[in-house]
Amino acid sequence: MSIDYELLKRLSETPGVASREQRVRSVVIEAMRPLVDEIRVDTLGNTIGLKRGAGRRRVMIAAHMDEIGFLVRSIDGNGFLRLQPVGGFDARTLVAQRVLVHTTRGEVLRGALMPAAKPVHLMTSQEAKEIRLDDLFVDVGLDGEHARQCIEIGDMVTLDRTVERVGSNIIGKAMDDRIGVFVMLEALRLVRSHEVDILAVATVQEEVGLRGATTAAFGLEPDVGIAVDVTVAGDIPGMKEEEAVTRLGHGAAITIMDSSLLCDPRLVQQFRDIAREEGIPFQMEILPRGGTDAGSIQRSRAGVPSITLSIPTRYLHTVNEMVNEGDVIACATLLARYLERAHTFDYSYAS
Secondary structure, three states: OOHHHHHHHHHHHHOOOOOHHHHHHHHHHHHHHHHEEEEEEOOOOEEEEEOOOOOOEEEEEEEOOOOEEEEEEEOOOOOOEEEEEEEEOHHHHOOOOEEEOOOOOOEEEEEEEEOOOOHHHHOOOOOOOOOOHHHHEEOOOOOOOOOHHHOOOOEEEEEEEEEEEEEEEEEOOOHHHHHHHHOOOOOOOHHHOOOOOOEEEEOOOOOOOOOHHHHHHHHHOOOOOEEEEEEEEEOOOOOHHHEEOOOOOOOEEEEEEEOOOOOHHHHHHHHHHHHHHHHOOOEEEEEOOOOHHHHHHHHOOOOOOOEEEEEEEEEOOOOOOOEEEEHHHHHHHHHHHHHHHHHHHOOOOOO
């Protein structure tokens, strides 16, 4: 089995920071439409696909469309842009990156993201310092007058990177969480028969507080919630073995807990059992920091049994997020096999 590389490439490379997901939404709608019975966009911008079953249970799958990025905060007299982060970046990874400024008028301007500091040739050892996000600016090659004519405060800025194959892995920007959206779509394609109603939701504004999943779950009232998201693959130099969380190429990651939720133990066991029975490679995940849409689904209304299925990813929240093709296939297959059996599980507690 191979993945639809061109679809993944389109998902990753399409720009869309939190609240500006419209271009990604168009790609998702086009890909999802033939896989579901109904599709709609709610008030906040979540894309909701319904794949009907027998109506015995409603299973919500959530994968977020937004990526971390920036908004233009100010434009100085020389045309240099200062930025407001939208989501969490490690400033160490951003120096000398190329970015795209997406203007309100529909233009796309390429720029260089640089620190407000002397060039290294002129810097003394005493002047070297740790880079902070506030130190960074964008040079779009325009003077102040022309920059202000083209660019508005609040225009979106994203990282300028393409998706590429690297050995058996795939690397690009915004794998967090376009790869989760991709897995959700692939699971819809792979599911053979099902009795549950499947609610496939490409959510918005996850990177700034799980906002889209919160409102979507409230409105949809699912019986089960499943977030599909990335997680730390710490199998790299500088990490201790016990800190790795997950490893690339070792299969789908079934989450036990993260900082947003304790996954329902029954769901954890069911996913683990299905993976073993079906011969799907998997690994167990405990993530000390970081959360997913499942955290908000779990707390919706009177509560929803919820879990996260994760794709191991190296170099999270950088422009070079790396996933393994085999892990992606394992996640999509495991999710599809669960959906086929979801109607057989009982999530009630005896009184």
